[in-house]
Amino acid sequence: MKFDRRQVLTWPSMIMLFLFALLPLVIMLVTSFQSDTTGGFTLENYERFFSSSTYLRLTGKTIVMSLAVTAVSLLIAYPLAYIMAKKLRGLRNIILILVIIPFFTNQLVRVYSWLIFLQDGGIFNNFLSLFGLFEDGLGLLYTQGAVIIGLTHAFFPYMVVTIYMSLERMDDAMLEASRSLGASKFTTFRRIIFPLSMPGVISGIMIVFVPALGTFVEPRILGGTDGTVIGTVIEDQFFEIAAWNFGAAIAFLLLALVLISMTALNMAGKRWETE
Secondary structure, eight states: OOOOGGGGGGHHHHHHHIIIIIHHHHHHHHHHTBOTTTOSBOSHHHHHHHTOHHHHHHHHHHHHHHHHHHHHHHHHHHHHHHIIIIIOTTTHHHHHHHHHGGGGSOHHHHHHHHHHHHSTTSHHHHHHHTTTOSTTOOOOTTSHHHHHHHHHHHHHHHHHHHHHHHHHTSOHHHHHHHHHTTOOHHHHIIIIIHHHTHHHHHHHHHHHHHHHHHOOHHHHHHHGGGGOOHHHHHHHHHHTSOOHHHHHHHHHHHHHHHHHHHHHHHHHHHHHHHO
16 A cells, blocks of 8 residues: 555644544543542443433433524524525625624623623613513523523524525526526425525534533523523533533533434435435
């Protein structure tokens, strides 16, 4: 087998990938099979997780929350991406900049901005009070609704960008041909626009759903006691309780859930493309 010198150029990146990505995963996996008391090999961390209805309920709650954030992000992002790609071509760069501007600010600043905005007596509550609405307070802060709002604001720009890229590459001649053949706007969208934008939709769903599974900052601040999800449990195990082995087990189970979700979404995207 002939040695290709160009492969040497990939060695630094492969070493970095091993040291900072694969090796920590291996360490976390080994740690998850160690006892918090004796330090020996054990399955008690995983048994503790699956035998507890609380952890299983929080896992289900996290999945439902992530699905809700993904659905809301898609409903907001798709029309915006379509308008940017097909209607406002001259202004699309400006709109795109406005969409990604939140990334220029710190995550905690954005979350605390929503905290101030949604709290009783806050900006949004005072605005509604002008019209005689919710004068006694919204009661929205420290609920699942507040968490979904904060996470949607954090992740929906990713959805916009991926869908916009799919729609922007779409040949407008196909849309004109559809209209010339008498197809309605709904038929054109259902038979041409949406199917051709599915790669961007699937990518956007993956980019939003997967990080939402492991998030803990927004649920902790905006959800209060009602914002406990599997990500906040993992944080507590490492930083509050110092149960690193059990925390590693939960983190690895979450990683397995992420990998399963990514595989399912990838298979769904490929199946859609072949149909």
